[in-house]
Amino acid sequence: MRQIRFKTLKTFALLGGLLSAATFAGLATAAGAEDFPDRKIQYIIPFGPGGESDISARLQQKYFQEITGQKLIIQYMAGGGGAVGWSQLNEMDGDGYTIMGTNLPHIILKPMGKDPGFKTEDLKNFYYFHYSPDALIVSNDSPFETLDDLVAAAKEAPGSVTVSGSGTQSANDIANRRFESLADVKTTYIPFKGTGAAVTALLGGQVQAEWGYTTVAANHSDKVRMLAVAADERHPQFPDVPTFKELGYDLTGGAYRGMAVPKGTPEDVTKKLSDIFGQINQDPEFREKMQELGFVLIDVPYAEMDEFMAERRKEYEKVAREMGIIE
């Protein structure tokens, strides 16, 4: 409780600063990146609480406070699979004190279909910090011992193997499509609302396999096992699980997570933010915690963002064409 008290006092003191900052927004932001940040930062997650975006942000929270001495306040702005938040990001104050989580493939795939209210290039991403590699997961007592078993079953009776996953046109759906075309099989993909519901269906034996992430396997390690992981290298947490590449399928990918600022944010502040989050990514304790939960850390700072996005875009465009999202 003492923390709350303390926070109240401090924020009361800050209130004056806040009000003047709102009035002289132009001046305040010009003041420069050296003392940035000098107050709390709002970190908006465009999804509900409890998901992977939330959990990874919560892990960053602690180290952000250690590095900058300022609070990182996590807020949720759920709706439309992220679209509600992203479509409003550029209306927010571009002073560096508002940042928002962004996710791949969502921010690239969504604008390809019907207009979701934002464009991929309108999002000013400044750091991508990790991804959860796609993984094909079965329950512990599944008859599929290896990926080959599953492929054989799917070849024998096309469409009979049921696979759950989170959402349509999502990372899971894409992974399944790409796998189907690489292995030349047909499965039945069943979209669920969120990873939690998809893994419930697997645990309950409603489906035979699940497209999930290494994080799911880490969370439910006592009940499920992975057939293969869509990463370049084996995950340190699961040294026994082969990658798709090792098994002959050129499949890497997953759900990437990063952060963006409103478009009007000054360059130097954006760079500073990128540096801070880069620093968090180097913290050994943070790295260990993330890895234990099944995440894979990556470092894409602001300077390399355009290149990274262009690469991903090329990859997703190909799949989107196969899926019929674009002509």
Add this chain to the structure above:
Amino acid sequence: MATDNETPTLDARSSDRILALVIIVIAIGALVFSRDMSIMASVFPRTIATLLLIFSIALLIRAFVSCPQIPKPQPGSLRRRLGLVGVLLLWSFTLKWLGFLIASILSATALASLAHYHGWTFKRALAYGLVLAGIIAFFYTLFAILLNVPLPVGLLWRHF
């Protein structure tokens, strides 16, 4: 809303007909707008719209063959009701533009005068004003500072 067993009732024939027609329009609209959805996504809304259509047609027929009753609504001033609806709508629309505090202070004042049935004396106005200001200040503190909710600052003021 409490209704005693002996609530006075009204003839609902004409109101039921209006209701049925409005719902029929909504259901047909829902069917029309489901045309460009994928099969998976359109099954459910189409089924619901069809059921809604059937129910409202049944309601329409019933309003012609029998004499349904509905409980008599609560009496009261329509002008004040419309006033409240207007203020609430304005409040919700201006939130983003005027900012949370200004929109709330203006609307709360309007609502206080709308809900007041006695005369205004200076003393009463002052007392009510202070209490309202106190309530708004309290909740503003609670939400904006303790709960860290990013309340809208007002897009209009951004350029000053």
Add this chain to the structure above:
Amino acid sequence: METLGFMMAAFSPINLLLAVLGVSAGIFIGALPGLSATMAVAVLVPVTFGMPTEAALIMLGAIYTGAIYGGSYAAILVNTPGTPSAIATTFDGFPMAKRGDGDLAVTLSTLSSMVGGLMGALALLSLAPLLAQIALKFGPVEYFWLAIFGLTLISALSEGSTLKGFIGAGIGLLLSTVGVAVVGADIRYSFGSQFLLGGVEIISALIGLYCIPVLIDLVATPSAHLQPPGEGRGIRFTESLGLMWRSKFNSLRSAVIGTAVAILPGAGGSIASLVSYSEARRTSPRSDNFGHGEPDGMIATESANNATVGGGFIPTFVLGIPGTPPDAVILGALLVQGFRTGPEMFTTHAHVTYTFIGGLFIATLLMLPLGLLIGRYAFKSIVTIPKALLVPSIAFMTIIGTYAIRNNPFDVVVMVVLGVVGWVLSRYGVKPSPIVLGLILGPIAEQGFVQGYLMGNASGSVVGAFFGRPLSLAIIAMVLLSVLFPLWRGWRHRSSKETVHGH
């Protein structure tokens, strides 16, 4: 015995203090329309980072328990359910408050919440692994039938015309499809507006549909919002105890239903209290009074909705699948603290889990003194505050509360518009409850149906998928019962006297 030792750890002075603080804050937050348990818990999470895990969990559990109970104040005093699980509390709680029995209603809700909370915590303590296995048996098809079952409650819940009840539900179901579809990823009925992408948020719909009509009728006349209570009656504790004793079976049954249904992730909490309400109404000798301020109805829903706290933790702890949104936040906090859910929670980390369950018991027991104290004050102030202050205050809370759910100004517009439409519709005889029920159950029914269909297709028999499983057959039987019973009752009713009920 070891378990008991762990639970006793919850009784340390510092933990007790945290529980008192948590429960009080929770009651306060839950009592404000729009400020949900989810938010209360989410705000607290970063504060708990610096605490020992046990203390953090106790505080989180306490604030959650308090918030669910506090939600009954808003439901009773201003007809506004703060969470879907408090919808049924408005049915009888608000009429009771209106006629001057608000004090009785608050005391009864405190007692029932305590019974429910204890039952839920007890189930979590003793039956968690078993119940979690049952929860896993529920597949998409079962969820589909469960949603249908929920929809059939409309005929039991709707006052006046059943046909209009179904029309209301249809409107709610259609509203639930607005936004980005989970299956198919289509953008439906958004009419090109980016704001409708996120669909209609359930809690803002609840606030709009229940609270705005109250405000609209409040400004229309100079008469008081609630009847003032009789002089010198205090909190009517003895009277409440008598009523509780009369309804002991009702209360226990509702608590069991609440716990059992709440173990189903996602669907549970919102349906649990409705099922127990309709069950209480079906078996009550005073079933005609339900909806007009019958204490039994309130006892049923409040017992059930506080039982969902403990019940919802069962899948959260055992399976790592959050049962309710606040559970999702607590699960996240656990992961950040370095705990992995699953059977380990009851073995390796037993000290944490059992201390937490102990904390839940404490929080539930603390609800009695704290709740009676705060509740009495809340009721008094609502009764005595002049209308010119009451109306803007309630309106202010609905606006700020709705905004804070998703930090989205457009949700506030949706809330007000829905409220006005709801008020007009209720003048035409379509009540808000069926609409809300449709809104809540729509996504469950739709996803269950499409997923079930896809699975049936893969296995070669769609009919077999929907009708071939024992569990789904059992739910279908409940659906039939729930449809046929009101018909039978209506027939019996009509043969005794002509009324405005039915048609």
